[in-house]
Amino acid sequence: MDEKIVSEILKELKLRKEREKMPIPAGVSNRHIHLTEEDFKKLFGENCKPTLYRKIVQPGFYACNEKVDISTEKGTFKGVRMIGPCRGYTQIEISSSDARVLGLNPPIRDSGKIENSPGIKIKGPNGEITVPKGVIISKRHIHFSPEDAKKFKIEDQQIVRVLCSPGTDKETIYESVLCRVSDKYALEFHIDTDEANAAGVKTGDPVYII
């Protein structure tokens, strides 16, 4: 029995040693919004399209020039940036401290899973809408291309632990990090601003699966 445990520990240590040499760049997500084409047009105008502010690491996605104000009875955030292109659902991703300001209790979810999440009022230059759902706190996750997943010995939907800022006063291990593998993805560890500040991590900093 003891021998089996030891063998497993040693195997685990070997894998850890390998991954120690494989940094993953962090990507810190500030609060942002994804919009359906329909909602976009209501907010920005019938003939408008999202325009490029800058590319982001995930292929095909981009930060837009377009921004909205989001509000509840309890609080407002102005200038929340849209991530384009338009998609099949409107989704607002905020941090736990944002949720406190807004007086909301959103679920911690993967992108796209917006059932039973709170709604919010959204204001654009051309109009205002209230969505009945769509506010989530994004679950910590890593994007992998299939090639990177193979290199890291990771499967889609696997849960891993991620070491941030080793050797510093802010050293932190984030448990319960979801791995998402797709040929549409580029290698990146996504956290929100609370998690980035708590662990002393900036966009581009290396983190490690341990």
Next chain:
Amino acid sequence: MDEKIVSEILKELKLRKEREKMPIPAGVSNRHIHLTEEDFKKLFGENCKPTLYRKIVQPGFYACNEKVDISTEKGTFKGVRMIGPCRGYTQIEISSSDARVLGLNPPIRDSGKIENSPGIKIKGPNGEITVPKGVIISKRHIHFSPEDAKKFKIEDQQIVRVLCSPGTDKETIYESVLCRVSDKYALEFHIDTDEANAAGVKTGDPVYII
């Protein structure tokens, strides 16, 4: 050699098992200020004394009714609460996200170690002062009474890792947590609001040394 590693691992596992059954209550520190008697009088008036808002877990300390505004050229926080009683140095404890708002880069320190830390402007109802130093980000730490330290097999200044919110989406291990032992202390794990939000921890929640 392998045998020695195994014996150490098993010892470590035993200690971990023991500590798993010993929850430590979390205490989340919002930004706050400690004041010297001299600075207090300048801000609140010559004949004033700090008054009790409510007691806090650490014996002899209390949140005061007295609040100040702190500001830099870049930002301001209004209504920052004083923790009393007055002490030998004026110290302002903020989070990393607060530091960003203020445009400061404070060191991560134990309370009391304010050399080479940035200063700030402080405004009270009776006057305004600018302190040349005193702004820190408090290093994560646990307060132990000598009795609790013995129970946990912990020494003063020992660095430990702390497990927060086990089994949840926000499960987090904070590394590099400083243990401070004094007969003036009561058992409590102190983190700031960034760390609390990132790990889904509220004041009073149980955390564990692992």
